[in-house]
Amino acid sequence: MGDSIKGALIDIVGQENFSDLLIDMVSYSYDASDHKHRPKAAVWPTSSEQVSKILLMANEHRIPVTPRGAGTGLAGAAVPTKGGIVLDMCRMNKIQDIRIADRLTVVQPGVVYADLEEALAPYGFFFPPDPASGSVCTLGGNVATNAGGIRGAKYGVTMDYVMALEVVLPDGRIMRTGSDCMKSVSGYDLTRLFVGSEGTLGVITGITLKINPKPTAFETVQASFARLKDAGQAITDIMHSGIIPSVLELLDENSIKVLREHASMNLPDVMALILVETDGYTETETSFQMAKVIEVFRKNNVIDIQVAHGTEEVEELWRARKSVGSVAAQLRPNNVSEDVTVPISKVSDLLTGISIIVRNHDLPFVIFGHAGDGNFHPRIMYDPSDPDQVERVGNAVDEIFKLTCNLGGTLTGEHGIGLSKAPYMGLEHDRVSLEVMRSIKKSFDPNNILNPGKMSLD
Numbered sequence: 001m002g003d004s005i006k007g008a009l010i011d012i013v014g015q016e017n018f019s020d021l022l023i024d025m026v027s028y029s030y031d032a033s034d035h036k037h038r039p040k041a042a043v044w045p046t047s048s049e050q051v052s053k054i055l056l057m058a059n060e061h062r063i064p065v066t067p068r069g070a071g072t073g074l075a076g077a078a079v080p081t082k083g084g085i086v087l088d089m090c091r092m093n094k095i096q097d098i099r100i101a102d103r104l105t106v107v108q109p110g111v112v113y114a115d116l117e118e119a120l121a122p123y124g125f126f127f128p129p130d131p132a133s134g135s136v137c138t139l140g141g142n143v144a145t146n147a148g149g150i151r152g153a154k155y156g157v158t159m160d161y162v163m164a165l166e167v168v169l170p171d172g173r174i175m176r177t178g179s180d181c182m183k184s185v186s187g188y189d190l191t192r193l194f195v196g197s198e199g200t201l202g203v204i205t206g207i208t209l210k211i212n213p214k215p216t217a218f219e220t221v222q223a224s225f226a227r228l229k230d231a232g233q234a235i236t237d238i239m240h241s242g243i244i245p246s247v248l249e250l251l252d253e254n255s256i257k258v259l260r261e262h263a264s265m266n267l268p269d270v271m272a273l274i275l276v277e278t279d280g281y282t283e284t285e286t287s288f289q290m291a292k293v294i295e296v297f298r299k300n301n302v303i304d305i306q307v308a309h310g311t312e313e314v315e316e317l318w319r320a321r322k323s324v325g326s327v328a329a330q331l332r333p334n335n336v337s338e339d340v341t342v343p344i345s346k347v348s349d350l351l352t353g354i355s356i357i358v359r360n361h362d363l364p365f366v367i368f369g370h371a372g373d374g375n376f377h378p379r380i381m382y383d384p385s386d387p388d389q390v391e392r393v394g395n396a397v398d399e400i401f402k403l404t405c406n407l408g409g410t411l412t413g414e415h416g417i418g419l420s421k422a423p424y425m426g427l428e429h430d431r432v433s434l435e436v437m438r439s440i441k442k443s444f445d446p447n448n449i450l451n452p453g454k455m456s457l458d
């Protein structure tokens with residue numbers, strides 16, 4: 001990076017908000033994926049005006065700019081593949097307003113998800129998407145990746161809560177989208193266009209989010225199945241039984257085995273476990289829903305149902321689901337974890353298909369995930385120093401993506417496209433929709449300075 005650009009960046013953000021130190025460049029070269037590339041400089045803007053000036057200058061000099069939240073992304077979307085400047089938004093981290101009467105909150109993009117949860121708790125409200133990385137990831141990152149979590153089937157994902165945005169465009173213009181109203185059908189929905197755009201169209205500098213009253217009653221149950229097919233059918237049946245559980249998670253046979261053998265968990269030796277939570281505002285409401293769930297389990301040959309009584313038992317049931325990913329990851333030096341999603345009626349076909357594919361490639365794997373919205377995390381463990389295993393894991397992932405798309409599913413229900421899934425975009429999207437996506441990118445960012453190289457947009 002030339003001295004004049006460096007000087008201009010320091011003029012905009014101040015010396016204390018600029019770095020080109022090697023230690024920082026290495027830190028910003030990766031996110032939670034396997035991708036790596038060093039930027040030339042990093043800045044920590046503290047206002048929308050600073051972001052605007054940075055983009056204006058970068059656009060004039062054709063310097064790539066990669067926005068960044070907490071760097072927890074799993075698809076390489078925040079990795080500065082073309083070098084340039086990393087725009088770390090973590091210092092724009094104020095909760096600017098909580099307006100319970102209007103059911104909304106206004107935040108800066110660097111606010112950590114858990115900090116908003118804490119701020120809303122005294123009002124009895126919450127922001128539902130609940131990604132598992134919530135203790136560290138930022139709301140800007142959540143909007144840019146359209147993050148979701150285990151309560152997605154009932155409460156939806158980030159896009160269902162974003163009412164309005166402030167965005168700085170690549171040419172430095174500051175734009176406000178959406179409104180503070182619960183409903184608005186005024187003009188093109190520019191807000192939605194930016195949700196899930198992975199920092200390729202503009203930098204999000206302000207977010208207005210819808211918030212919900214927090215449920216106060218919960219019930220939790222774990223069900224064991226001797227056949228994966230029965231578990232899959234139970235999931236499908238629950239989703240058209242007239243109720244929507246707040247959580248519906250599945251662990252496959254390998255997940256159970258890994259937890260029994262490598263974490264000494266006292267789990268039944270079965271082919272599938274389903275964990276269900278119902279929630280509401282009265283116990284009658286949650287019990288009514290759980291009774292329906294149990295009825296469906298019984299019709300689908302459940303072999304055991306464990307009801308959690310009290311916080312400790314609930315925590316114990318959750319422990320298996322929460323630790324399965326990290327326990328399985330210890331089986332080999334590296335792993336890939338996908339987040340493929342299918343229509344609910346295809347859950348059984350997806351689970352069976354993935355098992356066949358990975359077994360054929362002879363690699364250890366587990367499948368777990370958010371069964372209620374058809375979103376699963378097949379995790380395949382491998383040794384990156386063995387070229388044969390690397391090839392097999394690559395082939396298995398290719399086949400899983402093809403299977404998913406053939407079932408009418410999507411490559412990603414949570415983690416986004418980034419770099420990891422960019423080569424597969426053509427499997428899911430037809431030629432015309434890819435052309436339209438690329439022309440949208442071009443009209444916002446004709447010089448391709450904003451997060452270039454991502455989402456197969458170049």
Ligand SMILES: Cc1cc2nc3c(=O)[nH]c(=O)nc-3n(C[C@H](O)[C@H](O)[C@H](O)COP(=O)(O)OP(=O)(O)OC[C@H]3O[C@@H](n4cnc5c(N)ncnc54)[C@H](O)[C@@H]3O)c2cc1C
Pocket residue numbers: 031032066067068069070071072073074077078089109130131132133136137138139140141142143144145146147148149150197198199200202203204205414415451
């Ligand atoms: C242990 C773990 C668990 C996870 N669990 C979940 C889960 O349950 N659900 C889920 O959806 N994801 C999950 N993730 C993935 C990740 O946490 C989410 O994608 C999250 O939304 C990323 O937020 P971040 O602040 O870390 O963003 P980053 O990783 O820093 O960035 C992600 C993308 O957003 C863009 N971006 C960030 N801030 C802005 C901004 N202000 N303006 C424009 N673009 C911006 C970046 O350029 C990049 O393209 C998990 C990750 C880990 C490591």
